[in-house]
Amino acid sequence: MKTYLNFTFKAKAYTLSVCLLLLSVACKKEQTDEQIKQALNSNTEKLYKGYLKTAYQYLDSIDLDKDKEINQNFFIKSRKYFKKSEPILSYAEKENYKSLNAPNLIRIQEEDPTDIKINQPIGYQVIEENLFNDSLDTIVVKRAINITSGRLKLINNNTHIKLKDYHMLWLLKDAIVRLATVGLSNFDSPVLGQSLKESSYTLQTLKELLTIYKTEFQNPELYNNWVEEIDRSIKFLDTDFDTFDRFEFIKTHTKNQISLWNKTVNDWGTEFPFEMALSNDFELLFSEKLFNVSYFADYKSDTVYLKQKVALGKQLFNDKNLSINNHMSCATCHDKNLAFTDGKKTFNQHQKRNTPTLTYAGLQQAFFLDNRAGSLEGQIVGVVTNHNEFDSNLDVLVKKVKTNKKYIKVFDSLYTKKVTDANIRHAIAAYVRSLNKFNSKFDNNINGRENTLSVTEKRGFNLFMGKAACATCHFPPLFNGTVPPNFTESEMEIIGVPKTNKNLNLDDDLGRYELFKTEQRKGMFKTPTLRNIVLTAPYMHNGVYNTLEEVMDFYNQGGGAGLGFDVPHQTLPFDNLNLSEEEIKDIIAFMKTLTDTPEEVY
Incomplete structure (x- = not known):
């Protein structure tokens, strides 16, 4: 008994000492990990x-009383280091980054009709357009330099980096997508056309960040594969803007970067706490898997996105009994054979506006041509209550659905709160959010699934992204105005559309202006896909316009202003495009490759 007790005591003492040792090691390891x-x-x-x-030191060196070329050189150097900061700045300071890198256009906030804010632009594009212009608006450029420099100093003084591994991976992912979708066009550098060089600065920063994180691999x-890929990408970017092969860059280098990103997620053993607009496990840029569809949904819905809800939504979408007189369904105006449009100049009973496509509509943040609805679910309210459409209300909508026992059974199985107007709208919206196939000829080629794109079609894509400046408003991969990589804003533009295809008079539909009567938004409409x-x-x-040739001619002439219309707030980033007939044909050939293939499409 004494031996046993002695053994027990020794065993406990040994166990205690081992535990203390392990605890000490664990603490040291934890401390080391923290360090x-x-x-x-x-x-x-x-x-x-x-x-x-x-960046701000070079900005502060600009003296408008001194030599113009010296000031331009200071700006170029400042811009270089701003772009080198971009991967971190755009992730950590999204709103500040957007202001500092925004187009030279007035920014308007219209959330409340009684409190409309009109802000003059600041940032690098404002400075660039003034410093490199024949006539210098000293007051405007001084203000832009002072505010831009002050904002950079404020960010610098208040920055305390505390990133986890998943933050760094999100940062890398955003940078890869931004470069391919925005950086390869002249969206950031409309005057100097420095986008390719500036993209290389971004890649250099990614390389430096990965070097900092080398021990995590x-x-x-x-890690070596990353360095080699970034070096190859930078070398590929070292070419003329107009002749740069954007198709090949995205097909090869962007695809490689995304592949390396996914491998790094696994290598670091990273678990993400949630998803934003971009999925945490996508493999291709031109793919429905790029997006977290739920991010674009109305969060009031009581359960998550499910395929069964898509099927229910499809039934509701095609059900004429939901309208007040049982004469109209969503499909009445959105024909799946016409990519969910109606093929008409304007909707019959609403003689002002064309019926937009619903394909890829679910991957945007604002709806109707004037962006008056903030979600698909909200847009459906507008359809239900519109006198020229369903001519009904949400209470009637619920009653009509409840008359159908099959509907009741499905809603009971899919939604916690059963049949409610919110759940009806969510189901329809879930169906619309499924209309993103990414299986066009272009998608299949840039994703490497087939090799059928002609030289003309590839050249058209490169012109679209480059010289023609189409991609500065129609951002890939959606080719609409929803801005990557955050996809939080669906842009609107003022382009001066004429009333008839004879191009004699400006159209009298004032678009977004009708909502808040903001003068600077006369003729403003959402950028469609x-x-x-x-x-x-x-x-x-x-x-x-009935043909794409007419559309391209309109843009080639410089929009409404180029046609001689009075469009003081036109937002097109050019006076005219100076495209040849052959170049226009190439761009149209490319656009024709964006048609979804019909295999069980909808």
Whole structure:
């Protein structure tokens, strides 16, 4: 007994000492892990702040009383370091980044009709357009320089980097997608046309960040693959803007970067706490898997996105009994054979505006041609209550659905709150959000599934993304105005559309202006998708043009202002395009490749 007790005591003492030792080791490991994280964040912060500081120092060196070329050189250097800060700045300071890099256009906030804010633009594009213009607006450029520099200093002084691994991976993903969708066009550099060079600056920063995080890689070869891919990408970008092969860059280099990103997620053993607009496990840029569809849904819905809800939504979408007189369904005006348009110049009973496609509509943040609805679910309310459409209300809608026992049974199985107007709208919206196939000839070629794109079609895509500046408003991969990589804003433009295709008079539909009577938004409409454009004629908000040739001629002449109309707030980033007939044909050939293939499409 004594031996046993002695043994027990010794065993307990040994166990205690082992536990203390393990605890000590664990604490040291935890401390070491924490020290590693602190070092990673410290080095990232040092890199980031260095770029910000250099950027505002060069801005502060601009003296408008001195030599113009010297000032331009200071600007170019400042812009370089701003772009080198971009991967971190755009992730950590989304709104500030948007202001600092925004087009030279007035920014308007119209959430409340009694409190409309009209803000003059600031940032690098404002400075660029003034410094490199024959006539210099000293007051405007001084204001832009002072505010831009001050904003950079404020960000620099208030930055304390505390990133987890998944933050860094999100940051890398955003940068990859931004470069391919926005960076390869001249969206950021409309005057100097420095987008390719600036894209290389972004890639250099990604390389430096990965070097900081080199110790996180379990597989050293993966890190080396990153470095090699970034070096190859930078080398590929070192070419003339007009001749740059954007198709090949995205097909090869963007695809490689996304593949490396996914491998890094696995290598780091990263688990993401949630998803934003971009999915955490996509493999291709031109793919429905790029998007987290639920991000675009109305959060009031009581359960998540399910295929069964899509099927229910399809039934409701095609059910004429939901309208007040049982004469109209959603499909009445949105024919699946016409990419969910109606083929008419304007909707019959609403003689002002063309019926937009519903394909890819679910991957945007605002609805109707004037962006007056903030979600698909909200847009459906407008249809239900419109006198020229369902001519009903939400209470009647619920009653009509409840008269159908099959509907009741399905709603009971799919929704916690059963049949409610919110759930009816959510089901229909779920169906619309399924209309994103990404299986066009263009998608299949750029994703490497087939090799059928002609030289003309590839050249058309490169012109679309480059010289023709189409992609500065119609952003890939959706080719609409929803801005990547965050997809939080669906842009509107003022382009000066004529009343008839004879191009003699400006159309009298004032678009967004009708909502809040904001002068600067007269004639402003949402930028639609160009996907399935072959099926969605006639074109423009009023169906004024019957052919893509007419549309291209309108843009080539410089929009409404180029036609001689009074369009003081036109937002097109050019006076005219100076495209040849052959170049126009190439762009049209490319747009025709954006048609979804018919295999059980809808």
